[in-house]
Amino acid sequence: MLKVAAGDRRAFAWLFDRYHASVARFAFRFVGDRERAEELTQDIFVKLYRNAKAYQPTARFKTFLFRVATNHCLNEVRRGEYRVAHTSTEAPDGEETGGVEMAGPDGDRPDQALAGRELERAVGDALRSMSDRERAAFTMCRFEGMAYRDIAEALEASESAVKSLIHRATLAVARRIEELQAGTVPARSRA
Amino acid sequence: MSCHFEEDLTAYVDGELPAARRVEVEAHLGGCTGCRATEALVRHTVARVAELPDFVPSVNTRRAVLAKLDALPVPWWERLRMLLRPAVLVPSAGLAVAVGLALVVVGPGPEAPDELEDPAMMELAANLELVEDYELLGLDSPEDLEVVASLHELEVAQ
Structure with a gap:
């Protein structure tokens, strides 16, 4: 990152290749739209390049990157009304929310593929229903495997606050999955 | 609860x-x-x-980001840094030194004699050839000088 700050394009390309999939995944789960996630990913890396001098070697790079990514996504969602509307409106029936490619075993059998799409929709609905910070914390935790401490640093919050955010978000997703499974797998909970 | x-x-x-x-x-x-x-x-x-599948970003993302970086305006410190590269700095410095030397050698420079700024001396320099003629003839009285100055008119009169 220090090389990037000195204008080294090759160092930047290396960082991009290593981390862009994580940022894109985060952006996709945050806004729920493939094209928008691609745009946000591009913007985040351009912002990272332009502000490379602000990086302090004392911070872990991934944490620094996700702080940039989180702030950018939060600002973008708050800035545009259509984006707020997009993230708070359910997709019409039959329309994929972002067109996630189903890969692996789920794609081998139609019933599994259908189950996978329903799970995707349920989780997407839950993500849309929660607050921006809950969504950011949940996404970093569940899709990036980040530790609570690092999420706290990225969100500029306390670990205790992050613990609550992730707990509430996880229960929100649990409710949607319970609803999805209500006909087949009755689940009991206070959530 | x-x-x-x-x-x-x-x-x-x-x-x-x-x-x-x-x-x-x-x-x-x-x-x-x-x-x-x-x-x-x-x-x-x-x-x-x-169990959810991974989101796979488009392969065009990398190219798009690099194109955006190319389109960024170059900041002033970056332009200065480019000017200070040895490939640019060394030839520029060499040219500046050569021009400076040329000015010192060809131009009057600060060591030029003070007399040149005197109008009388400048007049003398402009008529140096005439003065040499006077000296060659060995003339030094005012009358002789007047004769020499009017020599052309005397030739026409004859």
């Missing part, structure tokens, strides 16, 4: 609780069916979310 341990159950499942608190939660789970159900629900949810 929620049990006051419930808030810690997700962190417990994620392995994010301090050791002492983890022991307390484990002890509590043994006697609280509500918390056991919530813990099972959280574990199930975490497992289902892990």
